[in-house]
Amino acid sequence: MTPPETQSLALPPAVPRSIARPAAVPSVAARSDAHSGTVRDVNWSPATWLLLVVLCGALFLDALDLSMVGVALPSIGSSLRLAPGSLQWIVSGYILGYGGLMLLGGRASDLLGRRRVFLAAVAVFGAASVISALLSNDLALVALRFVKGASAAFTVPAGLSIITTTFAEGPARNRALSIYSVCGASGFSLGLVVGGLLTEVGWRVTFLVPGPVAIALVLAGLRVIPRGAAERIRPHHFELRSFDIPGALTSTAALLILVYAVVDAPNRGWGSPVTIGLLALSVALTAAFVAIELRHSRPLVRLGILRSRTLVHANLAAAAMFGGYSAFQFVVTLYVQNSLGWSPLGMALGFLPAGLLVALSSTWMEAVLGRVDTAWLIFFGLLALMAGYALFLRTEPSMAYADFLLPTMLLLGVGFALCFPAVNAQATKGIADHEQGLASGLLNTSVQIGGAIMLAVVSAILSGSGSPSVHHELLPGMTTAIAVSVGVSLFALVLTVVFLAQGRRRAGADA
Template identity: 65%
Template sequence: MTSKLETSRRPDTAVTTTTATTHAGNHPLISEARGWTGRTWALLLVLCGALFLDALDISMVGVALPSIGADLGMDPTALQWIVSGYVLGYGGLLLLGGRASDLLGRRRVFLAAVLVFGVASVVTAVLSNDLAIIALRFVKGVAAAFTVPAGLSIITTTFAEGPARNRALSIYTVSGASGFSLGLVFGGVLTELGWRATFLLPGPVALAIAAVAWRVVPRAAVPSFRLRDFDLLGAVTVTGALLLTVFTVVEAPGRGWASATTLGSAAVALGLLVAFVLTELRHPAPLVRLGILRSPSLVHANVAGAVMFGCYAAFQFLVTLFLQDTLGWSPLSMALAFLPAGVLVAASSLHVDKLLAVVRTEVLIATGLTAFFAAYVLFFRVGLDLSYAAVLLPTMLLLGVGFAIAFPSINAQATAGVADDEQGLASGLVNTSVQVGGAIMMALVTAVLGSHAGEPGATGAAGALVGLHAGLQVIVGLTVVGVLVSALMLYRGRRPRLALD
């Protein structure tokens, strides 16, 4: 059921005549870019708060990893699962989360996912078993996979297209960037008090967000659905394939690359991936319409996103362990050292749209990845007498520039030229690639650390520096691949087309 809301132009406002469709619950779309009510701001606050919390959790816990490892006796191989478990749950089920919000109701899915996130945070904070912690981190990632697409779709179905929606989405985007930046500081401060505080903090906040959301998120009619409308088999097979891939890479150095366990888990992972592809080809409502991957621009965006975030996540993991475990930095000192990159991203997020309007996304992606490459190469100068001003600060500034330029450009390119009814799929795919890239890259550098652990002279500070450099080589190599793919896209776009008779 729909109705129309007419708003005429008045001399004292900047609101033009707008036709807005209402929700099934008779809630008109918010069409004025100014003059929002308190309820409007409360709605936007809870949606932005949920995204802020998701981003905050990733960076905050990352700072606490050395303290967690020292207290629970977890080595880097086990520690990486605390981050990888979260991002694999997030990335593996993100597309299913978007589908669920459409079929089960955005409000219902958002509230349930935020509650699960909050409860899992509180429970994780009191656990001391590493496997239980990793399992609940995976659960939190799954909750985020349902929260984010539901929250985004609430914005796009509550704020009318145009200035109001653009303003809401800008605030929403800045919230995510700010959460990631401030998570470093929060993580440093809370870890000084005790690493369990980094697990606990999101719990009460998430429960408070759910309580406010119950009152302010508009109700809408929930469409009828059938179980076969959910591609559950596709979600299970792709998530299982990703989990087994990471397990195989992480465990291979200790068990042997040619061991039965390594080859067996790799074979099962490949089998699950094949099963996923077959499922998507046959399912009436697949998570991924595989034909969309014929778009070179979309494939480029996914590769660039996986390389960009994957290499950065691996870099942060390596440097966090090196600064705290080897050089003896406090968690807060390490967090403040990384902060310039996050501040640069948050400060630029409201202005990068102007850059996107005048420069091709392929150029911006190539430029951003080149900045990442320069940052990682610069960090090769790191030593046991690390100079913040000469090495770490310029590295962080280059990373901030890379993120500020590349990340929005990747998202813009992923959805450019895609049909309206597949915009959500394209956006979900690139965000999935970003999260999965982080898990796989962390697995690779963890495998590199594991392969160096048994070498002669690999103990102590000198051995840690050797492992750091080896991990950096992998990160630089994969970043070069991303730059070359972007350069190829630039060449493809500029190549003149020949007229054939």
């Protein structure tokens, strides 16, 4: 059985319009804007699909890797004789790198070039995967996991910003975002199953497999990813003063310390001097970051972007959506494996219906995004998520899978099918091309921080129960922990209602 502290789960949108396509990709669509190069038509060329395969493949790989390693943790601990406290950091290290550096990754893609940042980050991810498969030292493994998380923090906003500036706002972008979102959610869900199968061969295989795939994506990306204005600037000609170094250092440090504090709080205690000190330091660094951004001529984050109601709402909804799900999956994974005695593969198959629903949604979400306001999609998605968590509260150990878990997974699948593409589309809607990386970085930072905080909260609830898990009984503190996911979803649902009401009042005033 796997102790609570060894599990950690997390889930799991710019080229300027004046820049033409590279010679290798003269046209991305059957009909595209001759001046901007952005896709204006849904009749895409093969090059369009290959570009999406590369971008979606990287996101799929990030999510796949995280979930595969989560399934392999017990085998890793047994093979390397790691204590639970050390084992947990193999996953937590990834979260620290991912959540702490996401904002920096988004801005770097805008300033240094999306293509350049994307390809370099995917290459580092692949190299770190191969090297980590050969290691047996726990500290070295955690360090490589941090490197892989940091790589994903640069890959995701760069890839998303390439999509939102390559595909024009409207049907083309909605279709691309729908496919991209489905690949991310599917990667995490399928990673559970793939991880269970690969762990049967050996846990090192789960570390190794992403490496060759990442290298293949880099080779394909060199041919199909368009060059932007920033790619014309050679790295050694890049002016350092144009990059907000103080802002990058303070924001990254604040996020890293915050994530570290909430991940480590269940071990030290929320009231411990170390936890309080770390949280206070994070607040102080955040205040310093705001002061720097207000004075810097070229800030890492233009704080005025937060005046966008749609962006702020998308970030809050995404944090609650992924935070609630991460907490739920964490608790249920412990319950079905430790209390019900399911195997890792059995647990993964139990969660699979939700992932399949998200994957199947790609056939109709493009049309839905073009016809329904994203805020309403978020509303109904959050409603389905909340209903799924609430339905699980009636669980009893004697219930069959079809009675206690399947109904919840079907509702969660519907919730994510609606929410996942909607928050991505809403967060980047109306944002200027040169700030698409920033917007996507903010969104993905919210996702990771929301997941980290919620995981820490439910871990503290389970650890604070003071009782070990008993075979074929509910986990101590499990009901309270699931209720937290219900509460967070309800909070986001209320925010969405307020957002919709404000939008209706503004529309009435304009009329």
